[in-house]
Amino acid sequence: VMQPISIPGVPDDYHPSQGWRPLPHHLSKQEIWQRIRQEAKADADAEPTLASFLYSSILGHSSFEKSLNFILANKLASPTLYSTQLVKIIEDCFKEEPSIVEAALADMQACFDRDPACDKYTQCLLYFKGFQAIQCHRIAHHLWGKGRKMLAVALQSRISEAFHVDIHPAATFGRGILLDHATGVVVGETAVVGDNVSMLHHVTLGGSGTGKGIRHPTIGHGVLLGAGVSVLGNVTVGCGAKVGAGSVVVSDLPCHSVAVGVPARIVKQGSRSE
Amino acid sequence: VMQPISIPGVPDDYHPSQGWRPLPHHLSKQEIWQRIRQEAKADADAEPTLASFLYSSILGHSSFEKSLNFILANKLASPTLYSTQLVKIIEDCFKEEPSIVEAALADMQACFDRDPACDKYTQCLLYFKGFQAIQCHRIAHHLWGKGRKMLAVALQSRISEAFHVDIHPAATFGRGILLDHATGVVVGETAVVGDNVSMLHHVTLGGSGTGKGIRHPTIGHGVLLGAGVSVLGNVTVGCGAKVGAGSVVVSDLPCHSVAVGVPARIVKQGSRSE
Amino acid sequence: VMQPISIPGVPDDYHPSQGWRPLPHHLSKQEIWQRIRQEAKADADAEPTLASFLYSSILGHSSFEKSLNFILANKLASPTLYSTQLVKIIEDCFKEEPSIVEAALADMQACFDRDPACDKYTQCLLYFKGFQAIQCHRIAHHLWGKGRKMLAVALQSRISEAFHVDIHPAATFGRGILLDHATGVVVGETAVVGDNVSMLHHVTLGGSGTGKGIRHPTIGHGVLLGAGVSVLGNVTVGCGAKVGAGSVVVSDLPCHSVAVGVPARIVKQGSRSE
Known part of the structure; x- marks a missing residue:
C-alpha cells in the first residue's frame, strides 16, 4: 500500500528515493x-x-x-x-x-x-x-x-x-548525504552512492575479489544503512531500501525493501510507505 | 542457582548489578x-x-x-x-x-x-x-x-x-564505567547507562525513529556489552545482563540474562551467579 | 581438490598459508x-x-x-x-x-x-x-x-x-601483515598472528575471561579476516582460513576453511584452492 509523502509545493508522488531536489x-x-x-x-x-x-x-x-x-x-x-x-x-x-x-x-x-x-x-x-x-x-x-x-x-x-572515515577518492556520492556519527565508515573505489542516502557509523561499502571492474556496491537514492552494516561486492541496494544495524548484504536488495541479518534477508518487500 | 559474591566487609548479597559502592x-x-x-x-x-x-x-x-x-x-x-x-x-x-x-x-x-x-x-x-x-x-x-x-x-x-567516541551530551552515565578500547562507541541523546557498566569498543546505544521522547536504550547496573554490540531504540537491558560480541538488541532483556546474535536471543535466563 | 599456486621460481606447493617468504x-x-x-x-x-x-x-x-x-x-x-x-x-x-x-x-x-x-x-x-x-x-x-x-x-x-588501532604491546605479529583501512582494529595481550595475515577494519582479536594464561586467539598463516570480524578467546583460526565480514568466531576453525555468521559456522571445508 503505497502512501506517497505529500508536501505542499512538491508533486504528490515525490519520494526521497527519486533523488535529491530542493523542498x-x-x-x-x-x-x-x-x-x-x-x-x-x-x-x-x-x-x-x-x-x-x-x-x-x-x-x-x-x-x-x-x-x-x-x-x-x-x-x-x-x-x-x-x-x-x-x-x-x-x-x-x-x-x-x-x-x-x-x-x-x-x-x-x-x-x-x-x-x-x-x-x-x-x-x-x-x-x-x-x-x-x-x-x-x-x-x-x-x-x-x-x-x-x-x-x-x-x-x-x-x-x-x-x-x-576512509573513502576512496574514486567513489561517487550523490547529494543530500547524511553520515551520522561517521566513525569507521569505509567506502571502496568503485562504489556509487545515490542521493539522500543516510549511513550510520561503521558502515562498509566493501570489495569482493581483486579483479578489475566494478567490485563495490551501488546504493540507490534514499537508502538507509544502519550502524555497522557491510555491503560487499558488486551488488545493488535498490532505492529507498533500509538495512538494519549489523547486517551483511552480499546480494541485491529490491527498491523499498527492508533487510536484516548476517547475511541479510529481506523481511519486508518494497513499499513506498516505508 | 544464585551464588552471591562474598567480599569481606560487604554484605553477602551485594552484586555489581545493584549499583556502584566502594568495596x-x-x-x-x-x-x-x-x-x-x-x-x-x-x-x-x-x-x-x-x-x-x-x-x-x-x-x-x-x-x-x-x-x-x-x-x-x-x-x-x-x-x-x-x-x-x-x-x-x-x-x-x-x-x-x-x-x-x-x-x-x-x-x-x-x-x-x-x-x-x-x-x-x-x-x-x-x-x-x-x-x-x-x-x-x-x-x-x-x-x-x-x-x-x-x-x-x-x-x-x-x-x-x-x-x-561519540556520546551525546544529554546522555546519562552512572559510576564505575569501563569503556574498554573505546574506538567507535556511539551513545545517543536519551540513553541512560547505570553503574558498573562495561562496554567494549564499537558499542552503539542508538535511536530508532525520530520522534520526541525516549528513543534510546536504558542499560541497567552491572551490564556487560561485548565488542560491536548495538542496542537500538527505547529498550531496557536489565541489571547484570551480558550481551555477546556483534549482537543487535532490539527488545528488552531481563536482569542477569545472557543474549547473543543478530537479532539477539536470550541463551541463558537470569542468574546472579553469572 | 587442492590446486597449489604456481609461481615461476617458487616450489609448486608454496601457499601463503605456509608462512612468509620472498617471492x-x-x-x-x-x-x-x-x-x-x-x-x-x-x-x-x-x-x-x-x-x-x-x-x-x-x-x-x-x-x-x-x-x-x-x-x-x-x-x-x-x-x-x-x-x-x-x-x-x-x-x-x-x-x-x-x-x-x-x-x-x-x-x-x-x-x-x-x-x-x-x-x-x-x-x-x-x-x-x-x-x-x-x-x-x-x-x-x-x-x-x-x-x-x-x-x-x-x-x-x-x-x-x-x-x-589498539594493539596490546605484548601481542605477537608475523610478517607480510595487511591491516586494510584499519579503523577500529583491536588486538589483545596474548594474541598471536601468523605471517601473511590480512585483516580488514574493525577486526577484534579479543579476550574471554580475565584469568591468567592465553585468553586471546591464535591466527594462522595466510588467514583473511573480513570487516568487523570478532575472534574471541583462546581459539585458533587455522592457516589459510577465511572469515566473512561481521562474523563472530568463538571456536577453532580448521585450516583453509571458510566461515561466516554470528556465531561463525563453517560453510566450506579446507581446500588449498581457496
Missing part, C-alpha cells in the same frame, strides 16, 4: 549563509568562550564558500599539507566545480531534516565529522578526476586520520 | 592520588624518556583534580578551544559538581578491577582513551544541564575527534 | 628503497604541492630506515613524547632488532600484492594508517620485550589515538 522548506545558499551567520552571532553572544572560534570560522568570512573552505582546511592541516596550501586547493576546486558547494548545501539540509540531534546549521558545519568528511571527499574526488591522484590519496589518508 | 579494596581519593604519584615517580625514575611528561601531567600538580584537569584539557585542546580555556571550564565544572570527580575515581577503580590489561592507576589516567572520553563527557553533560548547549556540542565533537 | 617478484631492501625514491621524485615533479612533504619524508633521507623512522616519529609525536625523542627510540629499536625493518619490508610487499587500491610503495609508506600502526606496534612490542613496559603502553595509547 519547499529548504533554504537557498544565501538564506543558509544568512542563517549560519545569525546562529553564530547568537552563539558568540551567549557563549563568549566560543566567540573567537566562531569569528575565525564563520563571522570573519564574506561567503559560505570561504567559511567552509577555512573550516575544512583547518581540519585537514598536517605536516603533509599546510592549511595555506589546503585553502588554495579547496578554493580552486570550488571554482572549477561549483556543484561541490551545492552538494554541501544539500548535505546540510539532509543533516537538518534527518538527524534528530541537529537543530542548527552551524552544528552540522562546525561539529559533525561526517559532514566534514564527505565535503573533503568531494574535493579529493574532484582532484582524482583531474588526474591529480597522489594529492587525492594524500587527502583520503588525512580524512581517515582526522575523521576516521 | 573494601577500593582506595579513597587521597589514597588514589598518593598511589598515582608513587607510580608516576617510579615510572619517571625507571623511564627517563617519560619523566617530563609525568612531571607536567601528575607530579607537578597539587591534587588529583588539577592533574585530571590538565590531562583532559591537553587532550581536548584544538583551534576550537585552547587548553587555557578548557582548564577554566573544567575547573568550574569540578567546583560546581564535585560528583564528577567522584565518578572519575569510581571509573578508575572499575578499570583497575575489571580490565585485565590495567595494573596501574596511571595507565588508566594517562593512557586509556575510554576513561578520558567518559570524563570529558561528564563535563559536557554538566554544561548541557546548565543550558550551555553549544559549548557541550563543541566538546562532544572534539571528544569524537580525539577519542573516536 | 620472485619481491624486491630487496635496496630495490624497494630505490623504487620509493623514484616514486617520490616523480610525484614531487608532478605534484609540487606535495614536494616539500616528499622531500622531508623520503628524498632527504639516506636510507629506508631513516625515512621510515622520520615518518613514524612524526605520526606519533605528541605532548607525551616529542618527535626527537621518538626518532631516538625508533633508531635504537631498528639497531637492536633489525628484523623489525625486514618485517616492514614484508608488510609493504603484502600491501602491494594484496590491496587492489595500492599500486605504489610510497602509498603504503606515507598514507596507509594500517601499515604505519603495525610498524609502530613492532616498536612497542620490542620495548615491551625489553621490560620497558610503561613506554610500550604509552606508545600503544598513542597508536590508538593516531591510527584508531
